[in-house]
Amino acid sequence: MENFVFEYPTKVYFGKGAVKSYLSSELKKYGETVMLAYGGGSVKRNGVYSEVLSVLGECGKKVVEFSGIMPNPTYAKVQEGAALAREYNVGLILAVGGGSVIDCCKIVALQANFSGDVWEEEIEKHSFPAAAPIPLGAIVTVSGTGSEMNGGGVITNEDKKIKTGLFAAAPRFSILDPEYTMSVPFPQVMSGTFDTLSHAMETYFGYPNEDNVSDDIGEAVMRSVIRNMRVLLKDRNNYTARSNLMWDSAMAENGVLKIGKKTDFEVHMMEHQLGAYTDCNHGMGLAVLHPVYYRHIVREGLPKFVRFAKNVWEIPAEGKTDVQLALAGIDALAAFIKECGLPSHLTELKMKDSPEKLLTDRALEEIAYSTTILPGSYKRMTGSEIYEIFKECM
Amino acid sequence: MENFVFEYPTKVYFGKGAVKSYLSSELKKYGETVMLAYGGGSVKRNGVYSEVLSVLGECGKKVVEFSGIMPNPTYAKVQEGAALAREYNVGLILAVGGGSVIDCCKIVALQANFSGDVWEEEIEKHSFPAAAPIPLGAIVTVSGTGSEMNGGGVITNEDKKIKTGLFAAAPRFSILDPEYTMSVPFPQVMSGTFDTLSHAMETYFGYPNEDNVSDDIGEAVMRSVIRNMRVLLKDRNNYTARSNLMWDSAMAENGVLKIGKKTDFEVHMMEHQLGAYTDCNHGMGLAVLHPVYYRHIVREGLPKFVRFAKNVWEIPAEGKTDVQLALAGIDALAAFIKECGLPSHLTELKMKDSPEKLLTDRALEEIAYSTTILPGSYKRMTGSEIYEIFKECM
Numbered sequence: 001m002e003n004f005v006f007e008y009p010t011k012v013y014f015g016k017g018a019v020k021s022y023l024s025s026e027l028k029k030y031g032e033t034v035m036l037a038y039g040g041g042s043v044k045r046n047g048v049y050s051e052v053l054s055v056l057g058e059c060g061k062k063v064v065e066f067s068g069i070m071p072n073p074t075y076a077k078v079q080e081g082a083a084l085a086r087e088y089n090v091g092l093i094l095a096v097g098g099g100s101v102i103d104c105c106k107i108v109a110l111q112a113n114f115s116g117d118v119w120e121e122e123i124e125k126h127s128f129p130a131a132a133p134i135p136l137g138a139i140v141t142v143s144g145t146g147s148e149m150n151g152g153g154v155i156t157n158e159d160k161k162i163k164t165g166l167f168a169a170a171p172r173f174s175i176l177d178p179e180y181t182m183s184v185p186f187p188q189v190m191s192g193t194f195d196t197l198s199h200a201m202e203t204y205f206g207y208p209n210e211d212n213v214s215d216d217i218g219e220a221v222m223r224s225v226i227r228n229m230r231v232l233l234k235d236r237n238n239y240t241a242r243s244n245l246m247w248d249s250a251m252a253e254n255g256v257l258k259i260g261k262k263t264d265f266e267v268h269m270m271e272h273q274l275g276a277y278t279d280c281n282h283g284m285g286l287a288v289l290h291p292v293y294y295r296h297i298v299r300e301g302l303p304k305f306v307r308f309a310k311n312v313w314e315i316p317a318e319g320k321t322d323v324q325l326a327l328a329g330i331d332a333l334a335a336f337i338k339e340c341g342l343p344s345h346l347t348e349l350k351m352k353d354s355p356e357k358l359l360t361d362r363a364l365e366e367i368a369y370s371t372t373i374l375p376g377s378y379k380r381m382t383g384s385e386i387y388e389i390f391k392e393c394m
Numbered sequence: 395m396e397n398f399v400f401e402y403p404t405k406v407y408f409g410k411g412a413v414k415s416y417l418s419s420e421l422k423k424y425g426e427t428v429m430l431a432y433g434g435g436s437v438k439r440n441g442v443y444s445e446v447l448s449v450l451g452e453c454g455k456k457v458v459e460f461s462g463i464m465p466n467p468t469y470a471k472v473q474e475g476a477a478l479a480r481e482y483n484v485g486l487i488l489a490v491g492g493g494s495v496i497d498c499c500k501i502v503a504l505q506a507n508f509s510g511d512v513w514e515e516e517i518e519k520h521s522f523p524a525a526a527p528i529p530l531g532a533i534v535t536v537s538g539t540g541s542e543m544n545g546g547g548v549i550t551n552e553d554k555k556i557k558t559g560l561f562a563a564a565p566r567f568s569i570l571d572p573e574y575t576m577s578v579p580f581p582q583v584m585s586g587t588f589d590t591l592s593h594a595m596e597t598y599f600g601y602p603n604e605d606n607v608s609d610d611i612g613e614a615v616m617r618s619v620i621r622n623m624r625v626l627l628k629d630r631n632n633y634t635a636r637s638n639l640m641w642d643s644a645m646a647e648n649g650v651l652k653i654g655k656k657t658d659f660e661v662h663m664m665e666h667q668l669g670a671y672t673d674c675n676h677g678m679g680l681a682v683l684h685p686v687y688y689r690h691i692v693r694e695g696l697p698k699f700v701r702f703a704k705n706v707w708e709i710p711a712e713g714k715t716d717v718q719l720a721l722a723g724i725d726a727l728a729a730f731i732k733e734c735g736l737p738s739h740l741t742e743l744k745m746k747d748s749p750e751k752l753l754t755d756r757a758l759e760e761i762a763y764s765t766t767i768l769p770g771s772y773k774r775m776t777g778s779e780i781y782e783i784f785k786e787c788m
Contacts, residue, residue, distance in 0.1 A: 210634050211634055213618040217614045217615070219614065221607060224605075228605070240605055247607055260637075
């Protein structure tokens with residue numbers, strides 16, 4: 001894919017060398033103090049940190065560092081960042097990393113300017129904090145979450161044992177250089193990319209079922225992800241595949257696929273609780289859950305699963321009943337997960353805590369409750385069916 | 395498709411009843427005088443005019459009318475609108491109609507605030523006018539041009555005999571109610587919709603040829619357009635089909651399909667000159683030109699034409715050479731054009747002037763020149779090849 005500049009809710013600068021070409025023009029729009037936010041230090045090893053710091057220096061910015069943002073970022077980390085942003089009267093937060101860093105910074109940006117507590121306001125009072133967030137820019141080093149073009153941030157509240165989406169503002173701009181993704185460990189590239197496929201599927205497998213061009217576009221994104229993940233299996237640093245996958249990540253979760261749709265997102269809700277209890281890798285948790293969950297809802301969503309088998313996996317319909325064809329599509333997804341080196345069982349994953357801990361009434365009710373706010377699902381999940389799904393995932 | 399609200403460069407309000415639901419909230423953002431712009435009066439017959447006027451009244455707006463915007467809007471009409479907008483110090487231009495009305499108003503909005511001449515600045519000096527356009531909102535009654543979500547306006551300069559794209563700002567908001575399209579004469583619905591298909595094809599058949607998710611999304615939009623045009627042939631007022639086609643129109647020309655692409659747009663360039671000389675209906679001129687032009691470039695763009703035959707028209711590859719398969723795809727396009735009641739020859743069209751008048755050196759050179767600014771084309775057109783194409787179209 002060629003380099004491009006494209007305006008959306010977020011202005012996207014995409015392509016090789018985009019930080020050098022565009023960051024300084026964006027920095028000029030904001031105040032003199034920039035909060036440079038990143039994760040565990042990989043941005044220092046791969047050179048991105050020094051590249052960004054050098055542009056910040058050339059633009060005469062004062063830099064406040066906010067580092068150590070973890071995968072599955074915690075609400076405590078959000079509060080730490082918000083306090084720092086307030087203390088230094090930050091004019092721009094620059095999130096350098098993947099979805100965890102960007103998600104965390106979105107909520108930091110809102111919490112810093114909100115006198116109340118964001119979690120309490122959004123999750124408990126079901127209200128939106130009356131505050132204008134600090135402007136946010138993102139420099140993406142690993143893609144998949146789609147955080148680069150939307151306003152959601154997934155945060156883990158360790159005290160409450162809940163991992164869920166909070167909402168703030170989308171980044172004002174995001175810089176996406178596919179070359180940056182080449183320094184990311186390969187299993188993380190594949191698990192991040194599976195998150196993209198998951199987003200497209202979560203939206204596709206949901207009501208309404210009437211003819212909708214968004215479903216056609218969803219199939220296009222899914223086929224692109226599958227084809228380009230297969231390219232990476234043979235040629236890890238193929239730039240064309242890396243760039244397609246980076247743009248697929250943004251397209252899968254920037255709202256285009258959701259137009260006219262209600263969406264499912266049940267697998268994300270289950271994985272979020274898994275993450276809250278075990279600190280499980282997000283994409284790997286999704287990879288385990290998707291085929292198992294889909295076998296539970298295949299009859300309720302039969303026409304869409306038939307279409308998925310034919311249009312995404314190109315499985316011939318001849319000689320198969322609709323149920324056989326639908327199940328063959330789910331089997332193709334499960335086989336692809338294995339082909340990509342992603343897990344099929346939770347026991348294959350290294351986790352901080354046993355997933356068995358999740359199988360409590362409270363955790364299951366939390367997930368079952370989430371269904372009530374997701375009106376697009378083909379089948380309303382009960383706590384006991386979620387229990388069965390997790391048992392089958394072990 | 396369900397109703398939706400979606401922010402892009404343009405904020406789109408889409409669905410049944412969207413004017414009543416959303417227009418007043420947008421009007422509050424702008425000054426007290428609104429220029430209400432429309433075409434030949436069809437908006438008065440179908441009730442849209444009175445619906446919009448009633449909301450303007452409720453919001454206490456002063457209304458300046460700018461009417462009589464013709465298909466293939468002229469540069470003289472742009473100047474008339476700009477003078478009116480300046481005289482009344484208009485705070486918002488509200489374009490109610492299809493692509494011609496919206497295109498004209500975009501350039502009015504820019505010309506009103508620019509002390510020089512927009513045509514001279516953009517077309518002759520290749521510079522962009524240094525002026526902030528008056529804010530523009532669009533209420534779409536017939537779709538296809540995609541003008542509702544981009545900054546381009548196609549204007550005919552009658553003195554110079556040139557019809558070409560000028561650039562201003564995209565509408566701040568566009569209201570798309572698929573029910574409005576039901577009062578449009580059916581041949582105009584089909585020709586407008588063919589413009590959507592044309593936009594997707596013009597972008598698809600262009601360099602680079604490397605794997606690009608934008609081409610996958612282009613195929614998705616093309617398949618949606620074809621499928622839903624076929625629904626309308628049997629059931630003209632099918633809301634699902636009308637709504638898909640209305641969103642396809644926006645998606646085909648809002649920039650998403652062009653990401654990472656250089657695009658061709660040669661057929662549009664030829665049709666523009668045809669329109670300048672004959673006042674030909676845009677969509678119908680495109681319908682005549684596309685298959686003829688594609689048979690001229692099929693060998694240069696062979697892999698993409700093969701893909702088009704397989705993925706858009708679902709033609710089996712077995713037993714065919716690549717050239718046979720590619721030509722079968724173009725034949726399928728030509729057959730679809732007939733199926734939709736669209737013309738295959740220019741002689742089928744009612745035109746103000748004979749298309750033979752176009753076959754002058756000057757007109758052909760004008761089109762051949764346009765190729766030099768369209769670097770995505772598979773084959774550089776010469777004046778004599780354009781002459782041949784037009785002769786074959788007669």
